Amino acid sequence: MKISSKMRPFIAAAVFLFSASLLSAQAWRISTSGLLESNGNVRTGMGLSGGFSVDTTITDLISAGVKFDVGGDFGGLVAFEPMLFGRWYFLKLGIFEFYAQGGLGTVIFNEGGRVVPAFVADASAGARISLRGIYVEPYVRSGYPAGIGIGVAAGYTFPPIAK
Numbered sequence: 001m002k003i004s005s006k007m008r009p010f011i012a013a014a015v016f017l018f019s020a021s022l023l024s025a026q027a028w029r030i031s032t033s034g035l036l037e038s039n040g041n042v043r044t045g046m047g048l049s050g051g052f053s054v055d056t057t058i059t060d061l062i063s064a065g066v067k068f069d070v071g072g073d074f075g076g077l078v079a080f081e082p083m084l085f086g087r088w089y090f091l092k093l094g095i096f097e098f099y100a101q102g103g104l105g106t107v108i109f110n111e112g113g114r115v116v117p118a119f120v121a122d123a124s125a126g127a128r129i130s131l132r133g134i135y136v137e138p139y140v141r142s143g144y145p146a147g148i149g150i151g152v153a154a155g156y157t158f159p160p161i162a163k
Contacts (some may be wrong), residue, residue: 028056028057028058028160029056029057029157029158029159029160030054030055030056030157030158031054031055031056031063031065031135031155031156031157031158032052032053032054032155032156032158033052033053033135033137033153033154033155033156034050034051034052034153034154034155035050035051035052035053035067035069035151035152035153035154036048036049036050036151036152036153037049037050037051037069037071037149037150037151037152038149038150038151039071039141039146039147039148039149039150039151040145040146040147040148040149041071041072041079041081041107041109041145041146042071042072042073042077042079043073043077045073047071047072047073047074047077047079048071048072048074049069049070049071049072049079049081050069050070050071051067051068051069051070051071051081052067052068053065053066053067053068053085053153053155054066055085055087060089061088061089061090062086062087062088062089063086063087063089064084064085064086064087065084065085065087066082066083066084066085067081067082067083067084067085067103067105068080068081068082068083069081069082069083076111076112077109077110077111078109078110078111079107079108079109079110080107080108080110081105081106081107081108081120081146082105082106083103083104083105083106083120083122084103084104084105085101085102085103085104086101086102086103087099087100087101088100088101089128095129095130095131096127096128096129097127097128097129097130098125098126098127099125099126099127099128100123100124100125101123101124101125101126101139101141102121102122102123102124103120103121103122103123103124103143104119104120104121105120106118106119106120107120107145107146118144118145119144120143120144120145120146121143121144122141122142122143122144122146122149123141123142123143124139124140124141124142124149125139125140125141126138126139126140127139130157133156133157133158133159134154134155134156135154135155135156135157136152136153136154137152137153137154137155138151138152139151139152139153
């Protein structure tokens with residue numbers, strides 16, 4: 001599989017972020033999740049997508065990560081959406097952590113062999129509901145080109161590794 005020159009910076013950033021989080025696991029927590037989303041990355045209406053994300057805490061209130069999402073309209077249009085994101089947890093109430101998130105990346109549309117890349121910029125808001133490392137995150141997002149999306153992620157936060 002040939003990696004396009006437009007994808008290389010995003011892949012390099014994802015590898016760097018993941019490597020840095022592994023090397024710094026003593027101080028940072030790493031979270032991984034699977035996600036299911038309905039969004040506007042289709043010609044009309046809403047499409048369905050699924051994917052995964054990895055993020056790491058930088059401070060108690062800030063985290064950064066990478067998200068990979070694949071979806072479409074079940075009629076031949078497929079959208080692959082890798083994205084880097086930053087997240088701010090602005091309110092913590094017990095097991096609920098409310099956040100605002102911004103993301104940048106690319107989406108690669110493939111329809112009948114015709115490949116069209118596009119820039120992605122979005123903002124989302126949600127809540128992480130966690131108990132003993134396992135969490136569920138309902139969220140909404142808006143941006144270009146998806147318009148609007150609503151989804152849920154579920155995953156696990158690994159405890160920091162002791163020295």
